[in-house]
Amino acid sequence: MTKKNEKPFDVKLFKRLFQYMKPYRHVFIGLTVLVIFLAILGASTPYITKDAIDNSVAVKNPRHFLTYVVLLLVVLALQTASQLTFIYYAAWLGQNMVMDIRVKLFKHILRFKMKYYDTSSVGVLITRSVTDMERIADIFSQGLFMIIRDLLTMLVVFGIMVYINFKLTLIVFIMLPVLMYATRLFQKYMKRAFEDVRNEVSNLNSFVQERITGMKILQLFTREDKEYAKFKAINERHKKAWLKTVWYNSIFFPIADLASSITIGLVAWYGGLNVVLDGTVTQGTLVSFIMFVPMLFNPLRQIADKFNTLQMGMVAANRVFKILDTDSQIDDSGTYITKSFKGNIKFKDVYFNYVENEDVLKGVSFEVKAGETVAIVGATGAGKSTIINLLNRFYEIKSGVISVDDIDIKEVTLNSLRTQIAVVLQDVFLFADTILNNITLGNPHITEDEVREAAKAIGVNDFIETLPNGYHYNVKERGVMLSSGQRQLISFLRAYVTNPSILVLDEATSSVDTYSEQLIQNATDKITKGRTSIVIAHRLATIKKADKIIVMDAGEIVEQGTHEELLKNKNGFYKNLYEVQFLKEEVA
Known part of the structure; x- marks a missing residue:
């Protein structure tokens, strides 16, 4: 069960993380433009296919068919080039931001009081400085921009569907609220599951780091079997934490696929009857809607998947910022500087x-x-x-x-x-x-x-x-x-x-x-x-x-x-x- 006031997404934390994007805002703006362009290109393929079927295939007129084929190839080429550029620079932005945060974190850690290290686990600090940083990078390379792209794709697809045929659009939207509700529940449960995963990863890192460092003591006092048993217990908790995320995934994604399949079936049934009986739906419209349904449902499914990545990154960011917010530094407000002391x-x-x-x-x-x-x-x-x-x-x-x-x-x-x-x-x-x-x-x-x-x-x-x-x-x-x-x-x-x-x-x-x-x-x-x-x-x-x-x-x-x-x-x-x-x- 989720906690009463648990938020699936911490806006305040995200705003703080976003501050590290400012030096690279030109790249961010370029990625935003690319996202919009990709959404339009993605939604245009079914629409061009619809016109090709209605204007050439259905009426057996090959005159403009080649033009449609060339147009589809151009769209595909643009999609490929844009996608390559988008993936590279999204990862580039994430890695540069993480580099800045990691440098700031290490500089902060270097100035901690010895008292902080007396009570802190080395393994946890290593996890924060290395593993958690990669999860933060994934926010931009695999999370945020992917979600924005999918949302824009859905918006464009929805607009084109309404424009082409309002009644078929209503049929598509019968299953959409069910999937949206399932997605929201999925997000809440996954956030807690990923927090458990990060805790167990830190515990595992700390345990392994300490035992490897103190291996001579373990062997001198013949503690191998005892430590092996402890490791198995920690590893078991780590496995269970991950399996919890797998369990939630195994429930949600089949539901999403089922909803998409049912919707395609309804569209094929209703649209097909209209094509055969009264011609209010064209063959091109029916094919385009069958293509549009996955484009509408899959992004929602992918958003949930990418939201997992986003939440893992947010959990990691929260842990890193807690260390950055830790005020455990010796007061260095003194102003006296000397090149040597007499030594009294x-x-x-x-x-x-x-x-x-x-x-x-x-x-x-x-x-x-x-x-x-x-x-x-x-x-x-x-x-x-x-x-x-x-x-x-x-x-x-x-x-x-x-x-x-x-x-x-x-x-x-x-x-x-x-x-x-x-x-x-x-x-x-x-x-x-x-x-x-x-x-x-x-x-x-x-x-x-x-x-x-x-x-x-x-x-x-x-x-x-x-x-x-x-x-x-x-x-x-x-x-x-x-x-x-x-x-x-x-x-x-x-x-x-x-x-x-x-x-x-x-x-x-x-x-x-x-x-x-x-x-x-x-x-x-x-x-x-x-x-x-x-x-x-x-x-x-x-x-x-x-x-x-x-x-x-x-x-x-x-x-x-x-x-x-x-x-x-x-x-x-x-x-x-x-x-x-x-x-x-x-x-x-």
């Missing part, structure tokens, strides 16, 4: 939460002076990584102030701020591209020679040169062709070549071999030298070298000081952490 960082009474009323940071205050290296230590969930996220403005703080060089980071443009802060994360992400492109990320101001010099400076050039094609070695998706230690080294080099004012390191050497660990430690020493650095420390060597250590627990700073100062506090958090986590490392 201050957190003053900062409160933050990922979930409302569940503070992750509780009044955090600390200062990092220019050129200092500060280590942050604490148990898992203490808030260490959150500090990194907030410094880069991936999330908005609840209250307090974060400043660099005594300038509130909200006053600095996002581009300027993030350009001056380089981050090396524990979970290194590499794109399916060359090592060089993964280091420069397409920055035209960083040359290959500069990358090589930087690599030599931090001691990673030798390892890169040993790879096939060196800096042009393709690391494949997520850098699977490299070890975790090698990926980490690439991330260090990526940070180093940008020459940032501030460096943030989520030091991660727990899962790498001894050789890679030594290279990473050397790289850390090199890139932090003389540069303001905040390090989430996992190794004692880094902590000892830090100018200051910040100890966190449950979202609060519980201690600050140097390694030696903090060890003097016998019952302190750091001393306890040192004895539990770091003492074995020092002894070893």
